[in-house]
Amino acid sequence: MKIENLSDLHVLVQTARCGSLSGAASVLGMTPAAASATLKRLETQLGTRLFERSTRALRITAQGQILLDYAQRAFDLLDEGESQVSEARTALVGTIRVAAPSDLTRTTLLPWLDEFLALHPGVQLALNVGDRPLDVVRDEVDVAIRYGTLTDSRLVARVLAQSRPILCAAPSYLARHPAPQTPQDLTHHNCLLFERSSRLHKTWRFGQNGKWKEVRVKGDRSADDASLARMWAIAGAGIIFKSLIDVRQELEDGSLVALLTDWETEAYPLHALLPSGRFIPNRVRALVEFLAGKFAKL
Structure with a gap:
């Protein structure tokens, strides 16, 4: 039996990201009971367990990981298709999820981000500030601003500034x-x-x-x-x-x-890091170019 409702895959993706059904339900705006029922429906349709459940943890199975990888790619392709269909529109729209160091954000980035949002009123900013770097791929960050050399092969880097x-x-x-x-x-x-x-x-x-x-x-x-x-x-x-x-x-x-x-x-380079396997929306590319231009003027 095939998957009957592609939106059910959102529960799979968010459960894997949050590590719990309650966390996924909170993100998706549904009850934990509804999220649990959706996951059970998926497992019934596919004839396999997607998560191993215990009283303390929820661990994705090998089969669940395979489906998760394809689901994430499918959602990325849908985002790309929507962007290409609407590329004739000049206005940028949508949310940009940015992770940045605490001090750089306070001393430098905040007024620039305000300026970017004023230029593009259709864009929303979700800013994660901290000196403990997020996993750009796992945590669904669109762009991470980080000091230091690139060590993660899953990412592509754009040098914003060379500092010391x-x-x-x-x-x-x-x-x-x-x-x-x-x-x-x-x-x-x-x-x-x-x-x-x-x-x-x-x-x-x-x-x-x-x-x-x-x-x-x-x-x-x-x-x-x-x-x-x-x-x-x-x-x-x-x-x-x-x-x-x-x-x-x-x-x-x-x-x-x-x-x-x-x-x-x-030298201590400052990079904009983007996930290499994910479609990069125009709004994210525009922000990176905007920040690169600002740093070039420092």
Whole structure:
């Protein structure tokens, strides 16, 4: 027996993404009982179990994973077809799901995103802000803005900017502590730490005359939100090692002072990451181009 209602596949997809029927039901605006009945109907029609159920967990079966992969591709193709049918329309419409680092969002992206939405009133923004990167493919993110090199073969990357981390501190901190003259001096300073790619960034790297050295730093506070580390630095709590993009305003107004400027730091590219196997709507492409143009002017 074939699948009678293609919309039932939405329950399969959302259950796999949410890890529970109740989560899928919440996303789809239906009751958990209705979601459970839909899933049972699919399994009956196909003659196979799509999920293994227990009192604590819901795990997709091998057969369920096969159907899930095809269902996701089918929905992507439908999105592509709808876009091509309506491509004569010049206005962009629909939701763009964006994931971005916390500090970059607050210092740089927010006014640009506001400007993009003002230019395209048919577009809605769903913004996920945090320094623990989402899985772009699994979490259905349209575009993720991330620092660092690309390591996931399922993604394609567009370089938005080439930045470097810069060492800096507030004048109030430097009034109490002599400024470091070498990277090794940082071991005697209070260094403000934050997570990067879900790991605490406490090994700082500097180069001079072609030679590089790493310094293991420590401090009295750390955060999983890099914007908090920047705020601590501005308040005079310690030294921060942060992307120049994120602290450029503070360096310009003097609330932070650059340190060890005769030492190099490694390039830290900023990418827009997109899932390679998924159709990219025009609204998403337009946003990436818009942001690339903004970063080019920095």
